[in-house]
Amino acid sequence: METLISLTNTGINLNKPLLERLCAEIGDRQVGVIAITGKFRGGKSFTCNSLLRRLQKGDKKPYLPDEVIGGPGQIPFQTGYVAHTMGIQVWPKIFKKKGEDGKEMAMLLLDTQGTFDTQSEPELSMRTSLIALLLSSFTIQNSKELIDSQQLAHISSFLALARKNQEKIGQNFFFLIRDQAEDTGLAHGKAYLDYVKVSARRSPELLGMMTDLESAFEKLDACLLVPPADAVRTASDRILAKDCGNQFLEQLNECADHAVTSCKPKTVLGNELNGMLYKSYVEKICDEIKSMDLKCISSAFTATAMLTFELAKKAGNDVFDGHFQKITAATINESVPPTVIQRQADQAVQAALQVYDTVKCIGSAFEKQTSREHFESNIKNRCENLVERNNTRSLTEKLGKSVKEAKKIYKNGFKSGGNLFDQNEAVESDRLREKHAESMEAAFELFDRETRDVRPRPTVNEARQALFEKFTQMHTERSRENAHKLLKNTLIVLAETSVADLGELCAELADHVDLESEKHSLKRRVMDQFDEDAPAMAKHYEEHLEKRTIDEIIQWVIRTELIPKLGARVERFILEQTHARQIRQLEEKLKAIQEDFDEQQAHLVAELDDRQRYVDDLRGQLEAQNLMLEESRKSMINLMNSYAN
Numbered sequence: 001m002e003t004l005i006s007l008t009n010t011g012i013n014l015n016k017p018l019l020e021r022l023c024a025e026i027g028d029r030q031v032g033v034i035a036i037t038g039k040f041r042g043g044k045s046f047t048c049n050s051l052l053r054r055l056q057k058g059d060k061k062p063y064l065p066d067e068v069i070g071g072p073g074q075i076p077f078q079t080g081y082v083a084h085t086m087g088i089q090v091w092p093k094i095f096k097k098k099g100e101d102g103k104e105m106a107m108l109l110l111d112t113q114g115t116f117d118t119q120s121e122p123e124l125s126m127r128t129s130l131i132a133l134l135l136s137s138f139t140i141q142n143s144k145e146l147i148d149s150q151q152l153a154h155i156s157s158f159l160a161l162a163r164k165n166q167e168k169i170g171q172n173f174f175f176l177i178r179d180q181a182e183d184t185g186l187a188h189g190k191a192y193l194d195y196v197k198v199s200a201r202r203s204p205e206l207l208g209m210m211t212d213l214e215s216a217f218e219k220l221d222a223c224l225l226v227p228p229a230d231a232v233r234t235a236s237d238r239i240l241a242k243d244c245g246n247q248f249l250e251q252l253n254e255c256a257d258h259a260v261t262s263c264k265p266k267t268v269l270g271n272e273l274n275g276m277l278y279k280s281y282v283e284k285i286c287d288e289i290k291s292m293d294l295k296c297i298s299s300a301f302t303a304t305a306m307l308t309f310e311l312a313k314k315a316g317n318d319v320f321d322g323h324f325q326k327i328t329a330a331t332i333n334e335s336v337p338p339t340v341i342q343r344q345a346d347q348a349v350q351a352a353l354q355v356y357d358t359v360k361c362i363g364s365a366f367e368k369q370t371s372r373e374h375f376e377s378n379i380k381n382r383c384e385n386l387v388e389r390n391n392t393r394s395l396t397e398k399l400g401k402s403v404k405e406a407k408k409i410y411k412n413g414f415k416s417g418g419n420l421f422d423q424n425e426a427v428e429s430d431r432l433r434e435k436h437a438e439s440m441e442a443a444f445e446l447f448d449r450e451t452r453d454v455r456p457r458p459t460v461n462e463a464r465q466a467l468f469e470k471f472t473q474m475h476t477e478r479s480r481e482n483a484h485k486l487l488k489n490t491l492i493v494l495a496e497t498s499v500a501d502l503g504e505l506c507a508e509l510a511d512h513v514d515l516e517s518e519k520h521s522l523k524r525r526v527m528d529q530f531d532e533d534a535p536a537m538a539k540h541y542e543e544h545l546e547k548r549t550i551d552e553i554i555q556w557v558i559r560t561e562l563i564p565k566l567g568a569r570v571e572r573f574i575l576e577q578t579h580a581r582q583i584r585q586l587e588e589k590l591k592a593i594q595e596d597f598d599e600q601q602a603h604l605v606a607e608l609d610d611r612q613r614y615v616d617d618l619r620g621q622l623e624a625q626n627l628m629l630e631e632s633r634k635s636m637i638n639l640m641n642s643y644a645n
Contacts, residue, residue, distance in 0.1 A: 001048075001075055001089035001111055005286060007128055014286045018092065019279055025094050026106040026275030030265035032097075035088075035110035035132040036176075038142030043178055045077040046070070046232065047142055048111045050249075050256040055095040055107055060257035063241035063249045071238030075111070088112050088131060097260065105265055106275070110136060125154075127289060134285050138172040138263040144179050147196050147222075152209040159216050168218055172262060175222035176255060185251055186258060189222035221262075223255045271311050280310050308361045309371040316356035320379050323348030327386065335394035338387070345383035352379055395454060399463045402450040406443040410471055413439025426485030429544075436475040443471065483544035484553065490537055491557040494530060499565045502526045506573040519570040530562055 006013040034051060036044050049069050054060060063069075070076050075091075088110055095107040112132050133139050143151065159169070175193065183192070200210040214220060229245035241249060265272040266281075273281060327344050330336055336344075356375060361368050414435050447467060451460045505522055534557070538550045545553075 005088040023275035023279035032263040035136035036140040054256040065242035067241040137266040170217040312359035316352040320352035406447040410443040495562040
């Protein structure tokens with residue numbers, strides 16, 4: 001066992017770490033608590049071992065002869081005249097059992113120091129008994145004597161402190177009466193309790209105490225135990241079961257089973273407690289008893305009244321948390337419109353307050369009002385924080401979207417009538433300024449329309465100013481880029497003009513001049529002129545470009561455009577001049593060849609004509625001879641014909 005609550009004549013101390021650990025282990029389960037009280041050396045710790053055994057085993061298995069009671073792993077007990085158990089102790093682990101509803105419930109086992117004996121101060125005994133009663137749902141009053149007026153007076157004394165009016169403050173109160181010679185067991189215990197009730201009617205004082213006892217608890221019960229074996233009275237720390245007495249152990253085992261079986265969840269004002277509520281309940285009981293003079297304690301409900309407010313808060317918070325989680329989940333990926341989330345938050349608060357109001361709270365009207373206002377303030381603060389975070393996010397998203405759309409409008413403005421923003425070619429500065437003004441006006445028209453209802457306005461104005469500065473920066477950068485392109489293009493044109501001028505200079509040279517020897521001086525003349533003209537042209541762009549940038553552009557054009565093209569132009573002109581000379585030489589040679597050819601051709605034609613005439617003469621002579629021969633042939637024929645006749 002470990003000390004849960006330390007009690008002295010001067011104060012009370014709660015072992016909060018132990019309580020927190022046990023209640024965390026209990027969790028959401030309902031918790032039943034068995035506590036045993038009684039005089040010093042009355043056998044409470046021995047009885048606790050029987051209860052511990054029943055809780056650990058889960059049933060009332062009979063003891064085995066060599067089974068050890070007490071010692072390591074159980075609850076040690078001692079003989080003698082010095083108290084062994086101090087304060088209120090608890091077994092440092094929870095037990096589990098099935099409740100009447102079939103659900104698993106947790107169980108705690110409490111042991112207390114001796115009360116109402118020569119070892120204890122009366123006030124300390126009342127504190128101990130009162131706390132044990134208020135913390136447990138099954139209270140065992142351990143005694144070696146039958147119920148008498150003195151015992152009833154002791155019980156009535158702390159009941160009187162704990163009660164106001166006639167309300168019940170306990171659930172089960174069980175008299176465990178030891179060392180009885182006859183008529184023992186649970187059945188005889190119930191009969192004996194009935195006998196005590198009847199006997200009390202003989203005395204108005206006893207009747208009043210017995211009536212108070214009955215009205216204070218939901219159920220009264222009793223058990224009479226036979227005396228144990230003598231070895232039990234002298235045992236210290238541990239003992240074997242076979243040395244305890246069979247009937248004694250059987251009846252004690254039966255009582256332990258009855259206590260565990262009958263133990264119900266601890267209830268306060270009709271509410272069954274779980275781990276969290278039991279922790280709060282124990283803390284409040286200890287705080288109340290610690291801070292108050294016992295003479296001023298008028299009701300156990302004074303110590304537990306605050307718990308009713310906790311129950312109301314828990315019920316309200318359970319409902320509120322359900323709504324709150326849904327609202328929170330809806331805002332995980334994106335914000336919710338401010339009017340929507342505010343309406344949902346108000347609904348969550350109203351739903352929580354409605355449930356809070358269904359729980360019956362005990363206290364003055366001022367206490368009830370204060371508690372409700374405090375609860376309402378807490379959940380409203382949670383809502384306000386969530387709404388504020390959402391609205392801040394909504395503002396950020398709305399402004400971000402509006403800024404994004406405004407930038408899109410601004411950029412698209414440069415694309416109308418030709419893309420002026422993304423194209424590589426430069427445009428006129430006036431045209432660029434005109435497009436900048438038009439696009440910015442359209443962008444701010446959209447931005448102002450989209451953010452008209454967004455609050456707070458200073459944040460919107462800051463975003464608008466930042467957007468204006470962004471557009472100005474974009475225009476400045478674009479103007480700089482455009483001026484860069486314009487200057488480069490202008491200087492490239494100047495370079496091309498310079499190359500053309502070089503061509504004219506080359507063309508003006510006489511054919512007999514050797515360009516190869518003059519090309520360097522020609523290029524130098526052109527480059528000197530470029531060096532003079534380029535800075536003059538660049539002055540127009542000094543508004544947007546630094547002098548260093550202008551010089552870099554000039555040098556870039558000279559390096560990449562002017563020098564290569566001048567060299568190429570000179571070399572090309574030299575090549576053209578060389579080709580022209582070669583062509584002229586070839587033309588002269590061709591002319592001479594043509595003239596010689598023409599002369600030879602004329603001679604051959606004349607010779608051919610002479611030969612043609614000679615041939616024609618021969619042909620005429622041949623034709624004349626052929627005619628003469630033909631005439632001679634005809635004459636011969638005629639002569640022959642005449643001879644024939």
